[in-house]
Amino acid sequence: MTTRQHSDSSPASPWLSVLVPVYNVEPFLEECLLSVVAQIEDVAGVEVLVLNDCATDGSGELLQTLAQRWPGRLTLMQHERNQGLSAARNSMIEAARGEYLWFLDSDDKLLPGSISALESIAAAHAPDVVLCDFQVWRETSKWKHRLRGERHRSSFAGPARRVLSDRCEVLAAALMPGELHAWSKISKRALWGSDLRFPVGRYFEDMATMPLMMLRASTFYYADQPWVAYRQRSTSILATPNLGKALDQAHALVDFRAALQTSVACAGNEKVRLALAHQSARNFIGAMRYMNSVADGDPQKTQALQSIRQHFLASSPLSPEALCKAYAVRGWWLRKSKLQRWLKASEVA
Numbered sequence: 001m002t003t004r005q006h007s008d009s010s011p012a013s014p015w016l017s018v019l020v021p022v023y024n025v026e027p028f029l030e031e032c033l034l035s036v037v038a039q040i041e042d043v044a045g046v047e048v049l050v051l052n053d054c055a056t057d058g059s060g061e062l063l064q065t066l067a068q069r070w071p072g073r074l075t076l077m078q079h080e081r082n083q084g085l086s087a088a089r090n091s092m093i094e095a096a097r098g099e100y101l102w103f104l105d106s107d108d109k110l111l112p113g114s115i116s117a118l119e120s121i122a123a124a125h126a127p128d129v130v131l132c133d134f135q136v137w138r139e140t141s142k143w144k145h146r147l148r149g150e151r152h153r154s155s156f157a158g159p160a161r162r163v164l165s166d167r168c169e170v171l172a173a174a175l176m177p178g179e180l181h182a183w184s185k186i187s188k189r190a191l192w193g194s195d196l197r198f199p200v201g202r203y204f205e206d207m208a209t210m211p212l213m214m215l216r217a218s219t220f221y222y223a224d225q226p227w228v229a230y231r232q233r234s235t236s237i238l239a240t241p242n243l244g245k246a247l248d249q250a251h252a253l254v255d256f257r258a259a260l261q262t263s264v265a266c267a268g269n270e271k272v273r274l275a276l277a278h279q280s281a282r283n284f285i286g287a288m289r290y291m292n293s294v295a296d297g298d299p300q301k302t303q304a305l306q307s308i309r310q311h312f313l314a315s316s317p318l319s320p321e322a323l324c325k326a327y328a329v330r331g332w333w334l335r336k337s338k339l340q341r342w343l344k345a346s347e348v349a
Contacts, residue, residue, distance in 0.1 A: 002051070002091045005067070005076040014047040015122060016115070017098030017189070020106050021088035022063065023053040028107040028231065029062055035109035035229075037073050043115050047098055050106075051077040053088045059106075086198035086205045089182070093192050100130075101189050103182040107231045108137070114227035118186060121221050125163050128217035130186040131156045131174065132227040152226050155179035160224035168269040170220045171211065175275035178282055180207040183228050191216045203248040207283075211256040215263060243294070243304060246287040250311035253280050257315045274326055277318035281339050284312035288342040309346040 018036050022029060033050065040046040052060045060078075067074045077095060079088065089103060100122060104110065114132070121130055136150035158164065158173030174180065182198075191213055198205045214220075233239070257276060266272050287308045294301045316323065320343055327336035 002095070003078045003080070004095060005078075013045070014098040015045040016047070016100045016102060016118070016186075017092075017096035018046065018048045018102050018104055018110075019089060019092040019096060020048065020050045020104050021053055021085055021092070022050060022055055022059050022106045023082065023085070023088070024055050024057045024059060025106045026055075026058045026062055029059055030066060032104070032106050032109050033066055033070075033074065035111070036104070036115075037070050039110065039112070039115040040073065043119055046115065047075060047096070048073060049075050049077060049092045049095060051079065051088045051092050053079050053084070054082040084200060086200045086202065090197045090200070093189075093197065096189060099188060099190075100186050101192065102186045104228070105183060105231075107233065108183065109229045109231075111135070111227055111229055117223060117225070117227065121223060125219075125221055127163055127219040127221040128188050128191060129214060129220045131220065131222045132184050132186070133224055134179075134184055134228040134230050135226040137229040137231045153179070153230075154224065155181075155184040156222045156224075158222060160222045162221070164220040164222065165218065167215070167218065167220075168266040168272050171214060171266060172269070172271035172275040174214060175211065175272070175279045178279050180210050180279075181230075182206045182210055183230075185210055185214070187213055187217070202251075203245045204252040204283075207249075207252040208255060211253070212259055215256070215259055215266075241290040241293075243290070243300060246290040247304065247307055247311070249283050250287040250308040251315070252283055253315040254311055257317060260317070273317040274323075277316040277323045277326070278335075280312055280316035281323060281335075283315070284308060284346075285338060285342045287311075288345055292345065305346050309343075 020032065033048070036048055040048070050063060052063055063074070063076055067076055077091065079091065093101065118130060121127070133152060133154050135152055155177060156173050157176045158169060164170050196209070196212060196216070198209050202208065253276065260272065260276065261267050291301065291305060291308065318326065320339065324336045324339060327333070327339070
């Protein structure tokens with residue numbers, strides 16, 4: 001059950017709902033919410049839903065303090081028990097009233113001007129999905145991080161600043177970079193039917209869900225500017241691997257591949273097939289890198305290796321041989337070599 005503390009001055013018909021799940025992020029929470037509240041002073045029609053997923057630090061108390069400091073700006077929600085990120089987002093989807101939904105993690109922040117930029121795009125074009133770029137946010141940024149392009153990381157490998165209506169081209173251009181996070185894709189609430197929600201109890205939930213959402217959309221707009229500052233933390237999913245995360249990473253695109261096969265327009269599209277196969281291979285390799293650290297005598301290792309390989313085969317529209325050939329044709333020799341290496345490592349006697 002979810003309880004909701006209404007904001008007395010929340011807009012009657014908001015054009016945007018910003019959805020912020022909260023769990024044990026007290027050191028980062030105020031900065032995150034301030035990055036939103038500061039922007040809606042000048043932009044009307046925005047509701048901010050903040051759900052406390054039974055945080056055990058001081059996040060819940062801080063939320064009450066911030067709600068009093070910014071009267072009418074935050075709508076607080078509360079789970080009766082901790083259910084995880086996916087369930088928190090799902091509860092907020094059910095409660096949201098905005099035409100558009102923007103998911104924001106509570107340790108990240110919106111960059112200045114992002115909401116007004118989104119408002120301009122929505123007013124001028126009303127696309128089903130707006131994609132944006134992001135920057136990697138570190139407490140101490142070094143020159144090497146700038147050289148890696150962390151001040152502006154692209155989430156899309158396609159045309160910018162115009163309406164796109166070729167769903168297949170868009171899916172391919174979103175899959176190739178692999179930046180499939182929820183917070184870089186603002187979507188119309190109408191796309192989120194009752195049969196589309198984040199998978200509860202699984203890691204890599206963004207990757208499992210956002211391509212499915214995009215498969216339902218008809219029009220897209222790519223804003224090639226960083227709107228989100230993504231905080232790099234030592235406790236992130238990728239920074240703290242385990243067996244469950246490895247299995248979920250390998251499985252992340254299995255459902256999307258099944259849904260894609262029912263798409264008349266995109267099921268046979270070669271660009272989409274290659275992009276999905278490539279991202280499936282990246283997931284497979286990421287999972288295998290963790291498995292390489294597991295001792296050979298671990299009783300779970302053999303079964304896990306089999307599952308990870310099966311998930312790769314189930315999510316990729318191309319066979320491993322066909323994908324390696326596609327890499328070779330394009331001169332992507334390093335990608336081919338990496339895939340072959342990890343395929344061999346996944347073989348179980």
